[in-house]
Amino acid sequence: MSESAPEDPELKRAVFARFDRPCPERTVFTTNTSSLIPSMFADATGRPDRFAALHFHLPVWSANVVDVMPHPGTAPEVTELLLAFAPRIGQIPIHLRKEHHGYAFNSMYEAMNREAIALAANRIALVEDVDRAWMGVTKMPVGPFGMLDDVGRGTVRKITSFWAQQLGDPQLEKNEKYLRGYVDTGRLGRKSGEGFYRYPEPAYRDPGFLEGRFPTS
Amino acid sequence: MSESAPEDPELKRAVFARFDRPCPERTVFTTNTSSLIPSMFADATGRPDRFAALHFHLPVWSANVVDVMPHPGTAPEVTELLLAFAPRIGQIPIHLRKEHHGYAFNSMYEAMNREAIALAANRIALVEDVDRAWMGVTKMPVGPFGMLDDVGRGTVRKITSFWAQQLGDPQLEKNEKYLRGYVDTGRLGRKSGEGFYRYPEPAYRDPGFLEGRFPTS
Numbered sequence: 001m002s003e004s005a006p007e008d009p010e011l012k013r014a015v016f017a018r019f020d021r022p023c024p025e026r027t028v029f030t031t032n033t034s035s036l037i038p039s040m041f042a043d044a045t046g047r048p049d050r051f052a053a054l055h056f057h058l059p060v061w062s063a064n065v066v067d068v069m070p071h072p073g074t075a076p077e078v079t080e081l082l083l084a085f086a087p088r089i090g091q092i093p094i095h096l097r098k099e100h101h102g103y104a105f106n107s108m109y110e111a112m113n114r115e116a117i118a119l120a121a122n123r124i125a126l127v128e129d130v131d132r133a134w135m136g137v138t139k140m141p142v143g144p145f146g147m148l149d150d151v152g153r154g155t156v157r158k159i160t161s162f163w164a165q166q167l168g169d170p171q172l173e174k175n176e177k178y179l180r181g182y183v184d185t186g187r188l189g190r191k192s193g194e195g196f197y198r199y200p201e202p203a204y205r206d207p208g209f210l211e212g213r214f215p216t217s
Numbered sequence: 218m219s220e221s222a223p224e225d226p227e228l229k230r231a232v233f234a235r236f237d238r239p240c241p242e243r244t245v246f247t248t249n250t251s252s253l254i255p256s257m258f259a260d261a262t263g264r265p266d267r268f269a270a271l272h273f274h275l276p277v278w279s280a281n282v283v284d285v286m287p288h289p290g291t292a293p294e295v296t297e298l299l300l301a302f303a304p305r306i307g308q309i310p311i312h313l314r315k316e317h318h319g320y321a322f323n324s325m326y327e328a329m330n331r332e333a334i335a336l337a338a339n340r341i342a343l344v345e346d347v348d349r350a351w352m353g354v355t356k357m358p359v360g361p362f363g364m365l366d367d368v369g370r371g372t373v374r375k376i377t378s379f380w381a382q383q384l385g386d387p388q389l390e391k392n393e394k395y396l397r398g399y400v401d402t403g404r405l406g407r408k409s410g411e412g413f414y415r416y417p418e419p420a421y422r423d424p425g426f427l428e429g430r431f432p433t434s
Contacts, residue, residue, distance in 0.1 A: 057354050062356075063353070063354040064353060065349070065350050065353035065354050067350070083429075087428060087429075092349060092350075092353040092427050092428065092429070093429060094342065094346050094349060094350045094353075095342070095343070095346055096341055096342055097340055097341055097342060097343075098339070098340065098341045100336070100339075100341045102332070104336060104341075104342050104346065104347060104350040105350040105351060105353075105354050107332040107333075107335070107336060108329045108332045108333050108336075108347075108350075108351060108361065109329075109354075110332075111328040111329055111331060111332045112325045112326075112328055112329040114328060115319070115324040115325045115327075115328045116324075116325055118324070119317070119321060119324060119325075122315070122317075123314055123315065124313055124314055124315045124317045124321075125311065125312070125313055125314060125321050126312070126314075129311045129312055129321065130321060130325075132282070132309060132311060133282050133284070133309075133311045133321040133322040133325075134322060134325060136280070136281060136282035136309040136311075136322075137274050137280040137282050137322050137326075138355070138357055139279075139357075140355055140356075140357060144325065210309050211304060211309065212300075212304075212309070212310060
C-alpha cells in the first residue's frame, strides 16, 4: 500500500539540481517521496515555484490515489495543474494543504499497522486473527498482514526501524524486532513465496478463513 | 464501528454481583466492554472462572466480529465455549490471548481515526479528502469520517476526551477540541441529519465523490 522507505534527501537534491539546466523553464518537477517533504529540496530544483510532491500509492493502478503536496513556495497554479493532471492518468488527487511527513493515506495506514504488528509482537493475537478482525469488520478482502506481505518485509522493517529511531517509540522497536524474525528466516513476503502467509495461495484467500478454519502456526 | 465509550467499572461490578445469586452455577457471564478488561470485574461476578469479555462491533450483524478475551482466571473450556458460541450467532470469533484495553479491531481503528481526525484538525487536509484517500486506496465504500458519522459525534468526542486524558496525548486533545466544534453546532452525525456529511444522501455516496466532484465547505 505504501512505497515509503527511508529516503536520502541529499541524493534527491543532487538529481533535481542536475535536471534543472537541461529542462525548459516551464517544466514542473515533482517528487514521489512518502516520508520527506518538498521544502527539503525546493531550492535545489532551481524552480521552487514549479515544484511539489506528487505521491503515488501501490499498487499504483488499483490504489489510484495521488497526494498533491505543495511547499510554501509552490505557485498556486502549479498545485492546480497537478490536481488537474492526476485524473488524466487515472489517479484520484488528494490536496494536502500543508506539508506533512505522513501525507494523507499513509498517516492512517502507518498508525493502523503499528497497532496490528503490536498485537502480534506482544502475543495478544495471532497474525491470522488480526487479519480476520480487520477483514470481518471492514469487509476488505485482505487484512494488515496480508497487505504487509505485498509491500515486502524488508521495506516494512526498514520503515519501522526508521520511525522507531525518529520517534523513540518503544513499541515500534518491539515491532521492528518482531519483523526482523521474519526477515532473518527469509520470509520476506509474497515475492519470496512466504511471509506471514504462504504463496501463491495465502490462507486469507480461503473461503473458510474468516470463520477461523485455517492452519495456525 | 465501535461502541466503545468511557464505561463505569463500579456499575458493571454491581450488576454482575446482583446476577450471581439467581443464576445457576453453570451460567457463563460475559461483558461487552470495549475499553475495560475482564479482570477488573472477575471477582465481582462470583464465578471468575466462568467469565470473559465478549466484545461485539457495530453494526453488529454486518460487522460480525466478536472479540473473545479471557482474563487469567477464565477456565480454558469457557474460552473454548465462547469461541464455539460466536459462529452459532453469525459472529466471527477473534481470540485475544492476553488482556488488552484496545481489543483487536478497535486498537487499529482508534489509531487510524486519531490520524484521520488530526489531518482535519490540523488543517492538513479536508474531511472529504481524507475520506477520498482512504476509500481510493482500500476500495471501502466509506472513509473514516463517514464511519464516524455512523458512530455519532457525541460518543466519539467522549472516547477521544477519555483517551486524551488517559494518555496525555496533545494531538488527541486537539482532536477533541475539533470534534467539540461539531457537537456544539448540533452536527452529531447521521442520526441528527448532519455530521461531517449531510444525510440521508451523504456526499461520499455520490458517484463523483472519489474524483473530487463534491461541494466543499
